[in-house]
Amino acid sequence: MTTRPHKKAEPTTPKSRTLTVEMKPGESHDYLVAKTAAGPHFSAAGTIIRYGQADAGELSLTDLAHVLKDQADTISRGDLRNIEAMLGSQATALNVMFAELARRAAVNMGEYINATEIYLKLALRAQSQCRATLETLAVIKNPPVVFAKQANIAHGHQQVNNGTPHAHAEQIVDQPNELLEKDHDKRLDTRAADTASGSDPALATVEGIHGAANCKRQGRRQP
Structure with missing residues (x-):
């Protein structure tokens, strides 16, 4: 065999x-x-x-x-139904964790203060995560509405012309001052005294007529 x-x-x-x-x-x-x-x-x-x-x-x-x-x-x-169900289940589980940790903190309270503090911190952390999970679920179910307001911000001067167009700044020509100028190409020189014109010899300069000496003679009374 x-x-x-x-x-x-x-x-x-x-x-x-x-x-x-x-x-x-x-x-x-x-x-x-x-x-x-x-x-x-x-x-x-x-x-x-x-x-x-x-x-x-x-x-x-x-x-x-x-x-x-x-x-x-x-x-x-x-x-998003599966996501909503998952968040709801997680919030419930976190709430159960909070209740159990809070119970253990109460059992150790008065005798084991360190254990009580640890369990209370864990319980409050579970409670905070439960609240955050519920807030996320609420945002998914009811998304916030954002109102956007348009702001018209302009830098510098703005001019709105309605109707007849106005002249632009570069089209404005600086005209000569006729009160201070004789001709467009000759300006007054205020530092020098004017002389008598050749065409009218009877005219004299202002300084010659109204000089200091003449003022003294004119100030005397004629007999």
Whole structure:
């Protein structure tokens, strides 16, 4: 009687560590692995498996990645019901954590002050996170309305011309002052005394007529 040796069963990879993906034409194996590792669903699926294994048991990495992809597609279409349900559940869980931590703080109060302080800090932190989660849910359900008011801010002078157009600043010509000038090309020289004109010899200069000497003679009374 002869016996045949039993073949050793080959070890199978757990489904929680096996990911099946579709390879597109032109993609190499290394590129497919890199694209999957950098994607948004692979790392999240691995985190859920590690933290949820104690309660949910062994999960399929492939099925979990497909579920996360379906949820992302639902959000992209504008359906936020899953997000709202998740935030509501998280707020409830945080509220339960707050109640349990507050209870433990009350049990240790009066005897173990350090433990009481630690439990109270954790309880208030859970309460704060619960409030923040509810605020986020409220914003998703009722987005705030933003009123934008247009402000017309202008730097410098503004001029609005309605009707007849006015002359621009560069079109205004500085006209000569006729009271201070004889000709347009000759200006008065106030530093020198005027002389008598050649065409009218009877006219004399103002200084000659009204000099200091004449003022003395005119000041005497004639006999």
